[in-house]
Amino acid sequence: VPRHRLSDEIEKIVQEHLKFDLVDDFNSNIWELLAADGEMKVYRRELEENGIVLDPLKAVHSVKGVTGHEVCKYFWDPAVRMEWEGTLDSSRMLEALSDDTLIFNQVHKRVWPAAQRDTCFWSHIRSVSKENKNDLDDWIVVNYSTTHDSAPIKEPMIRAWANVALICSTIILNRDKYADLSSVPRENLVCKITYVAQVNPGGWAPANVLRAVYKREYPKFLKRFTQYVMDKTKKLPILL
Numbered sequence: 001v002p003r004h005r006l007s008d009e010i011e012k013i014v015q016e017h018l019k020f021d022l023v024d025d026f027n028s029n030i031w032e033l034l035a036a037d038g039e040m041k042v043y044r045r046e047l048e049e050n051g052i053v054l055d056p057l058k059a060v061h062s063v064k065g066v067t068g069h070e071v072c073k074y075f076w077d078p079a080v081r082m083e084w085e086g087t088l089d090s091s092r093m094l095e096a097l098s099d100d101t102l103i104f105n106q107v108h109k110r111v112w113p114a115a116q117r118d119t120c121f122w123s124h125i126r127s128v129s130k131e132n133k134n135d136l137d138d139w140i141v142v143n144y145s146t147t148h149d150s151a152p153i154k155e156p157m158i159r160a161w162a163n164v165a166l167i168c169s170t171i172i173l174n175r176d177k178y179a180d181l182s183s184v185p186r187e188n189l190v191c192k193i194t195y196v197a198q199v200n201p202g203g204w205a206p207a208n209v210l211r212a213v214y215k216r217e218y219p220k221f222l223k224r225f226t227q228y229v230m231d232k233t234k235k236l237p238i239l240l
Ligand SMILES: O=S(=O)(CCO)c1ccc(-c2ccc(C3CCCC3)c([C@H]3C[C@H]3c3ccccn3)c2)cc1
Pocket: 085, 087, 106, 108, 111, 114, 117, 119, 143, 160, 162, 164, 197, 199, 200, 201, 205, 213, 214, 217, 218, 221
């Protein structure tokens, strides 16, 4: 695996997500249910630092007919970012550090009355093998804020900071019916999605406004993205 200037940081952050994000801590009362829509459940924890809302967000979803590789690939792929992302004014891929690690600069649509935000982050995609060799690999994408010479701070825009992971497991129903997994019909696939996001708005924004935006935007964002993947993959051969 080719190494680059961010390899060590990426390894540390990815391992942290793999260690903590899949823990089922929903029965403890730290998470508050923000929204539920079918299989999708979106939770938040209230967290503030010097009056700035940092609320961690965690969502789980179960999507029929797609694989975890497909979901992560569309989430990571710079070519389709603006096809599914409805909250951005622009998205630029600044640098490809390797075939699985890109650096993005994105300008978010303004959330009135807060100042407009942009983000600069590395985006890393990888498969993670399971203990049970019969299972398909998990897939993960991590988006983690970084700096880059081609993404200077442009006032009056404020740089927001994000630490986001999308982790997907693929379940094959009636698994023993298929010798060759690539012949599994899509209706026998279920993708279990865990999405975690922690965003630092990068500067003061009214807590009540931010929390209202989080409550509205995250469920919409996840619903729109997963629907996009279902529509894009429906007629394609499955990507295991
Ligand atoms: O999953 S990703 O990696 C996909 C990258 O294409 C991701 C998603 C969301 C964000 C983000 C960045 C800034 C804000 C705020 C902070 C103050 C003003 C804007 C928010 C809050 C507003 C919430 C929100 C949630 C979902 C979508 C958009 N908006 C979210 C960053 C990365």
